[in-house]
Amino acid sequence: VTEGATTGYGYGVLGDYKSLKTYSANGTYYLYDTTKPMSGVIETRTANYGSSLPGSYSVDSNNAFTSTSQGADVDAHYYAGTVYDYYYNTHGRNSYDNNGATIRSTVHYGSNYNNAFWNGAQMVYGDGDGSTFDPLSGAQDVVAHEITHAVIERTAGLRYQDQSGALNESMADVFGYFVEPEDFLLGEDVYTPNKSGDALRSLSNPDAYGQPSHMDDYYYTSSDNGGVHTNSGIPNKAAYLTIQSIGKTKAEKIYYRAMSVYLTPTSNFSAARSALLQATSDLYGTGSTYNSVASAWSQVGVN
Numbered sequence: 509v510t511e512g513a514t515t516g517y518g519y520g521v522l523g524d525y526k527s528l529k530t531y532s533a534n535g536t537y538y539l540y541d542t543t544k545p546m547s548g549v550i551e552t553r554t555a556n557y558g559s560s561l562p563g564s565y566s567v568d569s570n571n572a573f574t575s576t577s578q579g580a581d582v583d584a585h586y587y588a589g590t591v592y593d594y595y596y597n598t599h600g601r602n603s604y605d606n607n608g609a610t611i612r613s614t615v616h617y618g619s620n621y622n623n624a625f626w627n628g629a630q631m632v633y634g635d636g637d638g639s640t641f642d643p644l645s646g647a648q649d650v651v652a653h654e655i656t657h658a659v660i661e662r663t664a665g666l667r668y669q670d671q672s673g674a675l676n677e678s679m680a681d682v683f684g685y686f687v688e689p690e691d692f693l694l695g696e697d698v699y700t701p702n703k704s705g706d707a708l709r710s711l712s713n714p715d716a717y718g719q720p721s722h723m724d725d726y727y728y729t730s731s732d733n734g735g736v737h738t739n740s741g742i743p744n745k746a747a748y749l750t751i752q753s754i755g756k757t758k759a760e761k762i763y764y765r766a767m768s769v770y771l772t773p774t775s776n777f778s779a780a781r782s783a784l785l786q787a788t789s790d791l792y793g794t795g796s797t798y799n800s801v802a803s804a805w806s807q808v809g810v811n
């Protein structure tokens with residue numbers, strides 16, 4: 509019996525065909541991708557609707573991951589691969605630790621669980637309750653958001669509280685856009701499956717989903733670590749304005765350099781403006797690009 513890397517296929521959460529990098533051993537096929545130029549692998553597991561991690565490998569008997577329940581596994585695996593490719597090809601970063609760490613995802617976590625998170629070691633995805641969310645790995649921007657939390661942990665280390673926490677959330681959303689730049693919405697592919705045209709958040713119009721887009725409307729609260737998923741609207745709007753004025757290609761280089769070189773665990777919004785301006789100066793000087801970044805942050809009330 510052959511053992512080694514194989515190519516399988518499956519249907520994602522939305523029923524879309526996807527080719528998959530799998531591994532075969534003893535007549536079983538695993539969602540285990542050994543093809544990346546990294547010392548680690550991309551592996552996808554299932555918690556089988558329980559809450560113990562990492563769970564068991566997602567497997568299939570004939571390398572065709574086509575059952576409805578396998579959609580979450582298919583997308584977690586496939587999108588982890590595309591997010592790895594984004595960071596490697598665009599920024600030369602080899603996995604979230606820049607040292608080829610294994611990217612591990614576990615799906616079918618819990619029951620009707622409307623959440624996704626990076627737990628410090630791996631990604632975890634709920635299946636959603638079918639009303640608020642479809643299985644959350646079904647959205648590429650969600651997967652990119654979660655893996656970016658891991659990148660942030662290994663770079664800026666932004667403390668998940670108040671302004672540094674809102675920046676953490678914002679950087680995860682912004683790289684969710686950079687990986688899936690088809691719109692400025694977040695989570696739209698899995699959010700409220702029975703309702704079209706809405707999303708979890710919007711970079712271009714944070715206010716549409718109850719987020720502030722200006723410092724004047726900063727939301728002081730003790731919940732959600734100081735409103736990290738609310739106040740991220742302010743840096744998210746600044747990112748949108750930046751992308752609109754200087755374009756994605758320059759913006760993603762500036763954001764990556766700010767995240768990986770200048771931001772620190774206690775960086776607040778003003779420090780983020782400075783970090784982004786320093787990164788801009790390093791890469792593009794202090795001309796129109798620099799002025800565009802400065803203007804974006806002034807427009808959201810951060811100077």
Ligand SMILES: CCC(=O)Oc1c(C)cccc1C(=O)O
Nearest residue numbers: 622623624625649650653694695
């Ligand atoms: C865009 C992905 C996202 O926001 O995931 C979360 C959800 C759906 C609930 C709670 C926390 C998070 C997160 O990763 O911050």
Ligand SMILES: [Ca+2]
Nearest residue numbers: 649693694695
């Ligand atoms: Ca999107």
Ligand SMILES: [Zn+2]
Nearest residue numbers: 653657677680
């Ligand atoms: Zn997040």
